[in-house]
Amino acid sequence: MQVANGQEKLYQELIEAGLVLSQERDLDVLLDKIVETALSIAQADACSLYVIQNNVLEFKIARNLTLEKKNVSYPKNSFQLKLDSNTLAGHVAVSGKTLNIQDVHRLHDQYDFKFDNSSDIKLGYETRSMLVVPVKNLSGTVVGVLQLINHNRNGEILPFPREVISPLTVIANQSGISITNTLLSNQLEEAHIETVYRLGMAAETRDKETGNHLKRMSHYSKILAKAIGMDETYQQTLLNAAPLHDVGKIGIPDHILQKNSKLTPEEWEIMKTHAELGYQILKDSKAPLLNMGAEIALSHHEKFDGTGYPKGLKGDRIPLEGRITAIADVFDALTSRRCYKKAWDFSDVQDYCTSEKGKHFDPELVDRFFEQMTEIVSIYNKYKD
Ligand SMILES: [Fe+2]
Ligand SMILES: [Fe+2]
Known part of the structure; x- marks a missing residue:
């Protein structure tokens, strides 16, 4: 039997992840799976996912493997970021371009945003490398942002290598399609249920x-x-x-x-x-x-x-x-x-x-x-x- 080499393994992982993501219709479960897959493919220590809703970036979910190992609880509550270049996620959402940052503490002046280390200090964590990928749907519209933190190679924190960008982009795009479909089908289902309820109301009001x-x-x-x-x-x-x-x-x-x-x-x-x-x-x-x-x-x-x-x-x-x-x-x-x-x-x-x-x-x-x-x-x- 032939042992699959790294490349084949990656393709297999991508195909399987694509299948799983395309079939999930529960938004929370879907977002969970996206983050899980992104962490594994990018060998990242942490990941957060934002989805654009009502013209703002809505923080949806985060994982941090180091903090989880240490049993440190980190904020999971939803918050919003403006859709502008004043934050890292906002910048990627607006530009639609991936950002691969080797060291967040040495950012170039070319950006409008600075790395905000306040939550690192609070949690006793150190963010160093970041890979921030726009999540796009089938028509190329940005529907969210995937933010990966600290590439972990056998315990050593390194910059994200170029090779992870392509597979991660594939996952981000698959995620974008699935998120859009799920949001649309949820909306449709909600409208259907509400119409039925209002039909019942029409009779009751009389x-x-x-x-x-x-x-x-x-x-x-x-x-x-x-x-x-x-x-x-x-x-x-x-x-x-x-x-x-x-x-x-x-x-x-x-x-x-x-x-x-x-x-x-x-x-x-x-x-x-x-x-x-x-x-x-x-x-x-x-x-x-x-x-x-x-x-x-x-x-x-x-x-x-x-x-x-x-x-x-x-x-x-x-x-x-x-x-x-x-x-x-x-x-x-x-x-x-x-x-x-x-x-x-x-x-x-x-x-x-x-x-x-x-x-x-x-x-x-x-x-x-x-x-x-x-x-x-x-x-x-x-x-x-
Ligand atoms: Fe009745
Ligand atoms: Fe009744």
């Missing part, structure tokens, strides 16, 4: 419900899903889909939805159609979020003993998300003040829900729900009306 009801009941639903061991994706989808439970109320006429007195049996029948109406609005989507929303809209008024509506489903025939949101929705309605009633005490609500085990609610879910009171109370307080 019902004079507050947005806080949606926030509380969707968080309660997530807490319960977590308590019964559902995975992170299910919990997150449920959190974002639960606000759609009453979206069908959009189709209920005002004189019924906003009636201050008791509904007649005929009006009540119309009111009940909001479950099916909501399902019709949301069904047959390719988006998992809307699909779950459709299920919840249809099944959140089903009861465990089969006396609910619209289908009178019994027990496990009711989709799990319907059984979960039923508890979360009723729990929130009872613990909130409404124009016709005051808010119930938690213990009274627990007694009531316990008495409804196997009738309105899935008995197992009621037990798990009330085991989570610490988390539930914190959501209750966070989104108080």
